[in-house]
Amino acid sequence: MAGLALAACAHTPAPATAVSAPPAAPAGTSSAVEKKQVHELGLSIVLRPSAQPAPRVHVEIDLDGADAELATWKIQRGSPERITDVVARDGKGNLPARVAAAADGSADIVLERRPEGAVHLGYDVRAGDGAVDDPVGIVVLEDRFRGAGEGLVALPRAVEDAELSITVTIDPEALRVRGAASSLGAGRVRSTKARPRALRYATFMAGSLGSGAFDGIEGHDEGAWLGYTKFDPRPAIAELAQTRTAFGELFKADVPLAPWTYLFMSQARPIGSFSTTPRAGSTLVLLGPDEAWGAPLRVAIAQQLVRPWIGGELRIANEGGDDAQGWWFSEGVARHVSIRLLTRLGLLTPNQWRDTIAGELAVLATSPHRMIGNAELSALAQKGNAIARATLTARGALYAAREGASLRARARRAKQETKHDSLEDEIVALMLAARNKVRPGQPSRSTLTAQQWVDALSKDDPDAAKTFESIVVRGEPVTFPADAFGPCFRxxxxxxxxxxxxxxxxxxxxxxxGKVVGVRPDGPAAKAGLREGDVLESMQSREGNAEIPVKLVVTRSGTKVNLSYTPRGAQGRGQTWTRVPGMADDRCGDPP
Structure with a gap:
């Protein structure tokens, strides 16, 4: 069972969410290409995946009309040993080319002389081992393909930030399938005008897939899905389009929203194990065929859809520009705002938003990092510690809920609306202030320090600095007032x-x-009999639920062994919320 797809390890009840976001587009063009030449340029990329004789993707890139330094083409996450059969030519003929390892860990395709005029570049990229669950990996199977621009697309630095006419073609004929989609939308051929840098953060797919598109005055949304899912993706994509529109209205977007694509890929995963990854103009969702379209998936995707505003247009960093110390905002506050918006849209029931917040309380109650401050926790998260990052997100979400509850409580006590009586009002005010400082037609992007954030909140909540210091800076336990969850919960x-x-x-x-790795001697799997090096044949589990047994079938010395155990890990105490019997949902109000 070497190819069995399993769940990513999760410490918390919340589903694991990939958060390696594409960078925000630069405010202006900073390219070596002269402005008079930018609109003459055209970029064409063709991807041809094939599974035989070995899984690979053949890439062809044509760049027209360039008069710039094009000697070095960078593949952001390329491995020199995986890039083969490089050919290049320009107006004068063939161009000698070689692959080299770059100092930053990427791969460079180096042309031995300066090209003249249009350039054609072709090469093969070998698919990676163990990439099935890597959202930025390259997967080529007999009947499907998924790849990320980071490992596929070579770009010369001189034009990566120039606005070009771009055409992307996915040719899956070698896989004997006809469907294709990418971050640009559904279809084998898609064209747009954009900066080539965005292609480095795009996803490309092919297979027997379905697709749908939704147009509205607010924007254009498309979706494509590959593989079987328990739910019908069409109404789900329509719902996501509604959610994105609602975010645009909440943050007072004064222009139509940029087109967006939702890419779903089904693979063998236990229930509750899914990943949502922000991509350029799109969201990639990897999930199991039995995953329901419910609250966890809704919240996780909404958290990605709010990124253009929270963490994008408005972000928090420390005085040294360290983004990680602002992840409590870009991930935690984003999650809080997503929960509140989905509830107002009627897409989360009171019990569901209570369960979602209870999951965050559980993260803090059981995390080994729950007592450390933001600086240390952020440093751990930045080094790839998944538990630290989950703790950081939960802490930020609960801080936002606690501060939002304080703002609304003050407004109620005053028996009138204050200037800003919700956390969303505060965020919108900061965004509008940033927009007023830029020229019309230019994108706004505001980076605040944590102190500037607290100063803004303190105008409406005198305790804002104390709340922030306690929860975010020092990592103290979060406690809500008894009435914070409304009349429905005690x-x-x-x-x-x-x-x-x-x-x-x-x-x-x-x-x-498919060998089992990392069995902890004192863990529940080891106590049930699992051994390091067993070959995992199948796994049944509900990711994040510590009460439902995990069932494994492994092969050991040629014999199949069945194992079952309860995946109970660290325990901790915290605040809980119990539903009051007989109280109707419409009396519950909004989440804190």
Missing amino acids: AGNGSYVAYDPGFDIEKTRADRE
Whole structure:
């Protein structure tokens, strides 16, 4: 069972969410190409995936009308040993080319002389081992393909930020399928005017896929799905288009929203194990065929859709420009705003938003990092510590809920609306202030320090600095007022238990032979009899639920072994919320 797809290891009840976002587009063109030549340029990319004789993608790139330094073409996440059969030519004929490892860990295709006029570049990229669950990996199977621009697209630095006419063609004939889609939308051939840099953060897919498109005065949304899903993706994509429109209205977007694409790929994953990854103009969702279209998936995708505003147009960084110390905002506050908007749209029931917030409380109650401050926690998260990042997100979301509850409580006590009586009002005010400082037609982007954020909130909440220092800076436990969840829920205290599979599922998934990796001697899997090096044949689990047993079938010394255990991990105590019997949903109000 070397190819079995399993869940990414999760410490928390919340689904794992990939958060490696594409960078915001630069405010202006900063290219070596002269302005008079920018609109003469055209970029064409053709991708031809094939599974035989070995999984690979043939790439052809044509760049027309350039008069710039095009000697070096960079593949952002390329490995020199995976890039083969490079050919290049220009108006004078063939161009000798070689592949070299760059100092920053990427791969360069170096042309041995300066090209003249139009340039054609062709090469093969070998698909990566263990890339099935890597959202920025390259997967080529007999009947499907998914690849990321980081590992496929070579670009010369001189034109990566110039606005070009771009055409992307995905030719899947070698896979004997006809469907294709990308971050640019559904279809084998898509054209746009954009900066080539965006292609580095695009996803490309091919296979027997379905697609749908939705047009409105607010913008254009498309979706494509590859593989079977338990839910019908068409109404789900329509719902996501509605959610994105609602975000635009909330943040007072004064121009039509940029087109957006939703890419769903189904693969063998336990329920509750999915990933949502922000891509250029799109969102990539990897999920199992039995995943329901419910609250966890809605919140996770909405959290990605709000990124153009929270963490994009408005972001928080420390005085040294360290983005990681602002992840409590770009990930945590984004999650909080998503929950509140989905509830107002009627897409989350009161019990669902209570359960979502309870999941965040559980993260903090059971995290080994729950007592460390923001600076140390951010440093751990930046080094790739998944538990630290989940803790950071939960802390930011609960801080936002706590501060929002304080703002609304002050407005109620005053028996009138204050200038800003919700956290969303505060965020919008900061965005509008930033927009007023830029010239018409130019994108606004405001970076605030944490102190500037607190100063803005303090105008409406005198306790804002104290709340921020306690929860975000020092990492102290979050406690809500007894009435914060409204009349439908009663506050109490109880125990939380973390989901713990007892072995490293992510590394096990990546193992070419399907061997179990990272079995902890004191963990629940080891106690049930799982051994390092067992070959995992199948796994049944509900990711994030520590009460539902994990069922494994492994092969050991040629014999199949069935194992079952409860994935109970770290325990902790925290605030809980119990539904008041007999209270109708319409009396519950908004989440805190």
